[in-house]
Amino acid sequence: MFLSCPRCQxxxxxxxxxxxxxxxxxxxxxxxxxxxxxxxxFERQTLIASSAALADEAAACYEHxxxxxxxxxxxxxxxxxxxxxxxxxxxxxxPACLEAPRSATIQGxxxxxxxxxxxxxxxLATWPMVLFLYPSILTAPVAIYVALRYWRxxxxxxxxxxxxxxxxISIAVLQVSVFAVLIVSAILVAQWRxxx
Amino acid sequence: MKPAFPYKRLPGGERGFVRxxxxxxxxxxxxxxxxxxxxxxxxxxxxxxxxxxxxxxxxRAGSTGWWLLNIFVFFIALLFSLTPANHAHPYLVGMPLLLxxxxxARAIIALRYSCRCVxxxxxxxxxxxxxxxxWHATKALRIVRQRIVEEQGELPLDFGTLLPETGTKSVxxxxxxxxxxxxxxxxxxxxxxxxxxxxxxxxxxxxVNAGLSARFLDGPTATRMSATSRVLESTLVLSMGAAxxxxxxxxxxxxxxxxxxxxxxxxxxxxxxxxxxxxxxGSFYTLRQxxxxxxxxxxQAWRWLIRFDVCAFLLVGAGGLVFLLLNWDFLRRGEASQT
Numbered sequence: 001m002f003l004s005c006p007r008c009q010x011x012x013x014x015x016x017x018x019x020x021x022x023x024x025x026x027x028x029x030x031x032x033x034x035x036x037x038x039x040x041x042f043e044r045q046t047l048i049a050s051s052a053a054l055a056d057e058a059a060a061c062y063e064h065x066x067x068x069x070x071x072x073x074x075x076x077x078x079x080x081x082x083x084x085x086x087x088x089x090x091x092x093x094x095p096a097c098l099e100a101p102r103s104a105t106i107q108g109x110x111x112x113x114x115x116x117x118x119x120x121x122x123x124l125a126t127w128p129m130v131l132f133l134y135p136s137i138l139t140a141p142v143a144i145y146v147a148l149r150y151w152r153x154x155x156x157x158x159x160x161x162x163x164x165x166x167x168x169i170s171i172a173v174l175q176v177s178v179f180a181v182l183i184v185s186a187i188l189v190a191q192w193r194x195x196x
Numbered sequence: 197m198k199p200a201f202p203y204k205r206l207p208g209g210e211r212g213f214v215r216x217x218x219x220x221x222x223x224x225x226x227x228x229x230x231x232x233x234x235x236x237x238x239x240x241x242x243x244x245x246x247x248x249x250x251x252x253x254x255x256r257a258g259s260t261g262w263w264l265l266n267i268f269v270f271f272i273a274l275l276f277s278l279t280p281a282n283h284a285h286p287y288l289v290g291m292p293l294l295l296x297x298x299x300x301a302r303a304i305i306a307l308r309y310s311c312r313c314v315x316x317x318x319x320x321x322x323x324x325x326x327x328x329x330x331w332h333a334t335k336a337l338r339i340v341r342q343r344i345v346e347e348q349g350e351l352p353l354d355f356g357t358l359l360p361e362t363g364t365k366s367v368x369x370x371x372x373x374x375x376x377x378x379x380x381x382x383x384x385x386x387x388x389x390x391x392x393x394x395x396x397x398x399x400x401x402x403x404v405n406a407g408l409s410a411r412f413l414d415g416p417t418a419t420r421m422s423a424t425s426r427v428l429e430s431t432l433v434l435s436m437g438a439a440x441x442x443x444x445x446x447x448x449x450x451x452x453x454x455x456x457x458x459x460x461x462x463x464x465x466x467x468x469x470x471x472x473x474x475x476x477x478g479s480f481y482t483l484r485q486x487x488x489x490x491x492x493x494x495x496q497a498w499r500w501l502i503r504f505d506v507c508a509f510l511l512v513g514a515g516g517l518v519f520l521l522l523n524w525d526f527l528r529r530g531e532a533s534q535t
Contacts, residue, residue, distance in 0.1 A: 006314040006323070007252045008385075026252065029385060035250035036341065039348045040318075090224070113237045120234050156236055158220055158229055159201050 007031045063095065073097055111157065117150035118164035125171040140175040143168050203227060206339060208332030210325055212259030217325045219336060224347070226315075226340060230325060239322060241315055243347035248316040249337060255389065256310035256328045266302060270295040271404060274428065292428070305329070307393075313337065387446045388453070394443035395456065395520060398463060401436045402513030405470065408432070409506045433471060440464045459519060463512050473505055 003012045010028035026033045059069040061081035069079030073094035086093040088110065124143035128135040147165045155162070203220040210217040220227040226246075228239040257263060274292040311333050313324040327333040408429065444460050447453050 003248055003250065003316070004321075005252060006250050006312045007254045032253040033250065034252070035248055037248050037351060038246055038344050039351055040245055041247035042351075111238060113231070113235065116234050116236060123233070156229075157238065158203055158205075158218070158227070158236075 003035065003037075005029060005031065005033060007033075114154065114156060116156060116160075117146060117153055118155060118160065118162060118168070121147040121150075121168035122164045122171075125168040125175070129171070129175060136175050137179050140172040140179075143172040144176075147172070206326075206336040208324075208326040208329065208336050210259065210328065213261030215259070219324060219326045221339060221343065226343075228322065228324065228326075241317060241322070243344045245317045246315060246340075246344050246348075247318060249313070249340065249344070250316070251311050251313040251327075251333055251337065253311050253330065255307045256312065257306050258310075258328060263302070266295070266299050267400070270299055271407075274404075277424070277428070384450060387449050391443045391446035391450065391453070391456070392520065394439045394446065395460065395516065398436055398439035398443060398460070399513045399516035399520070401432060401439065402463065402466075402509045402516070405432055405436065406506050406509035406513060409470075409502060409509065429474070433467070433474070436467055437464075440467065456519070459512070459516055463516065466508050466512055470505055470509070473501060 004010060005012060005026040005028060008026060008029035008031070010026065012026070024033060025031065059079050061067045061069050061084055062078040063084050064081050067081040067083065070082045071080055071085045071092050072078070073080055074091045075093060075097040078094050078096075080092075080094045084094055086095070086098060121143050124139045124146060125136075128139045147168045151162070151165060203222050206219040206221055208219055214232050215230075216233065217228070217230040220229065222240075224242060224244075226241040226243065228241070230237050230239070270292060273295050277292050309330045310328055311330050313327040313333050315322050315324055324333075324336075327336055440460055440463055444457065444464070447457055447460070
């Protein structure tokens with residue numbers, strides 16, 4: 001196991017690691033360094049023994065017939081080897097079950113990124129208005145479309161409600177109304193002048 | 197019934213104009229959220245897999261956008277306060293002092309109370325970007341450590357016996373070795389960082405000075421400089437001089453930064469000329485207009501001198517900033533500049 005200084009990336013010597021919980025200076029960049037090592041640093045990879053179903057030495061993995069089974073999928077009950085075994089939130093999954101449509105809970109546990117459509121809609125509704133005003137005649141309808149189109153899309157996994165969508169729609173509708181009134185007024189005034 | 201929200205937000209966070217990041221405590225893992233206003237990326241670290249948590253005190257500027265905004269607003273307020281028409285409004289004069297104090301406070305926090313935290317597992321080494329300030333890192337890491345210990349337990353006192361002999365030696369360089377690549381050891385990197393930081397301050401102030409001097413391009417007028425304006429301009433001149441000297445003092449220990457030293461000496465000479473010019477010009481501004489007798493050739497000469505002063509400050513200030521930006525990584529590490 002190697003430990004390196006977060007500042008200068010220098011690999012720290014063995015005696016540094018043995019300090020366990022050190023509050024000292026990096027020997028390379030002299031920065032005040034604090035670190036703590038945990039038991040996981042010394043754990044060997046162990047094969048997980050499962051229930052009596054795996055006691056049969058002849059049991060083979062469902063996907064890899066030449067490999068011995070080491071676990072049982074918690075969803076479908078298939079025998080799987082260490083390579084196929086996937087542990088998510090304390091449950092054992094096989095690749096086939098993982099590829100199948102899954103619950104929102106598991107989906108949230110696997111996702112690595114999400115797009116914040118509510119922020120996009122709000123930006124489309126507000127930024128052009130603040131910066132230049134006139135482009136909002138184009139961006140306001142786009143903001144309404146984005147808000148309605150992605151209303152049901154899951155938001156951030158760290159908790160967001162849909163107030164940005166609501167605000168974006170409100171502002172965009174207001175902008176569209178104002179522009180509509182201005183355009184209609186201009187037409188009516190032009191007609192009145194023409195008639196006069 | 198709606199399920200309980202599975203995460204609890206930990207202290208700290210980064211929220212710039214574009215980037216943002218946050219750290220969340222889950223039931224069995226730590227969640228790092230990074231991204232922009234429109235996109236988020238998630239990294240999960242199971243408590244049972246975390247091997248090492250390390251942190252180091254170092255300078256962290258934080259969001260560049262907020263820095264630029266603070267400095268921009270400060271200079272706008274400064275220009276407003278220096279306009280003679282605004283001198284009747286005391287808050288306009290006091291505003292730049294307040295904003296300047298805010299910028300300085302931000303700089304002190306960035307330099308003295310910032311840190312970098314890294315989390316290490318068997319397969320990854322990830323910086324915890326939201327933990328950039330010491331007080332946030334202290335609280336957050338205390339909580340994280342508690343969760344890790346709950347999951348993994350504590351190391352035994354004699355854990356050193358568990359550690360295999362890897363023969364790892366520190367990679368820091370022997371100072372007696374001549375290093376042809378020009379890379380300097382850690383202590384000199386501190387000097388390099390300080391020299392670069394003071395140089396940035398100097399060149400920004402030079403641009404400000406050029407802007408302020410541009411007011412006099414039309415030649416001496418009847419406007420008298422108020423005491424506040426004189427104090428602010430004197431502060432500006434003294435700050436430039438101090439920044440130059442500190443930067444020179446820090447960089448003279450670095451053998452590979454002769455280009456930056458030449459730039460600093462040029463800046464120092466220019467400031468000396470500016471001080472001389474201001475002193476001479478000051479004699480005009482202590483006189484009332486009706487008593488000033490300025491013959492035309494002298495006025496033209498002064499105007500040309502002011503033009504030269506403004507252009508020289510603009511050139512050296514902007515050129516210095518461009519030079520620093522192009523060689524940022526090398527200068528901060530104390531290495532020779534590449535341009």
